[in-house]
Amino acid sequence: MRPSAIYRAVKARLMAGEFKAGEKLRPDMLKDAYGISASAMREIFLRLAHENLLTQEEQKGFHVPFANEKQLTDMMNLRILLECEGAKESILNGDLEWEARLAAAHHKLVHIERKMKAAADIAPIVPIWTRIDWEFHETLLLACPSDVLRATHRNIYEQYRQQVVAGLKSAGFRPETTSEHAAILKAAIERDIPACQSAIHTHLQTYRGDVGERLKSA
Known part of the structure; x- marks a missing residue:
């Protein structure tokens, strides 16, 4: 899959609640499922964090936002x-x-x-x-x-x-x-x-x- 397609697929899963609120997502967790490197998956996570669909904390990685x-x-x-x-x-x-x-x-x-x-x-x-x-x-x-x-x-x-x-x-x-x-x-x-x-x-x-x-x- 191309990075753009993987980005859309992960976004769809986030919007549908397939990951639990507060769950930590690591690039190496999903890289094999989508056939890309951990660094490429991290770039996708960064894009999703920029759109506020993931939260990112220094030294703590990426998390699914809690309901607020x-x-x-x-x-x-x-x-x-x-x-x-x-x-x-x-x-x-x-x-x-x-x-x-x-x-x-x-x-x-x-x-x-x-x-x-x-x-x-x-x-x-x-x-x-x-x-x-x-x-x-x-x-x-x-x-x-x-x-x-x-x-x-x-x-x-x-x-x-x-x-x-x-x-x-x-x-x-x-x-x-x-x-x-x-x-x-x-x-x-x-x-x-x-x-x-x-x-x-x-x-x-x-x-x-x-x-x-x-x-x-x-």
């Missing part, structure tokens, strides 16, 4: 701001192709969320759901002309998802999640900016208020 109430709340607030603004710009600038891609991404999301609702244990599905959930939210902002906004939104989304997966046993999935995604899609397709932004708020503010208690009991 303040961090999750900060990421939630930032994500709301970025996603609402990005959705507005996408609605103003998106064409029929954008609508079709958004509808297709939502179709995949509905399919995987039905499986999660029916599953006795959602843990094996969380990595797939995380990827498809990102695809939907990424597509929502795809017609936003600001590359900086979209890149910033991606990093905030990744940190947010990692915090949610680490801190909440549900990994952030609730029965209402499916209808919330449907409301976002409907408003976006109808080009109703206030309704879309309201739906985003409703979807992302779920953890406000009780997130502290959830993290304490996790």
Whole structure:
């Protein structure tokens, strides 16, 4: 695998909670699995630490971040701001192709969320759901002309998802999640900016208020 592909693979595992919060990751732990040198894996870890998906302490190496109430709340607030603004710009600038891609991404999301609702244990599905959930939210902002906004939104989304997966046993999935995604899609397709932004708020503010208690009991 190329370093870029390995970087994406390790990032996906971090976002899906495949490594435990607080777990120490050493380059030599993963180098054989991906067929690269320890130094090359360290470079990937450094990149992930720069994106705040790993923590690095001098003489202590790399660790998976712990769930933190303040961090999750900060990421939630930032994500709301970025996603609402990005959705507005996408609605103003998106064409029929954008609508079709958004509808297709939502179709995949509905399919995987039905499986999660029916599953006795959602843990094996969380990595797939995380990827498809990102695809939907990424597509929502795809017609936003600001590359900086979209890149910033991606990093905030990744940190947010990692915090949610680490801190909440549900990994952030609730029965209402499916209808919330449907409301976002409907408003976006109808080009109703206030309704879309309201739906985003409703979807992302779920953890406000009780997130502290959830993290304490996790």
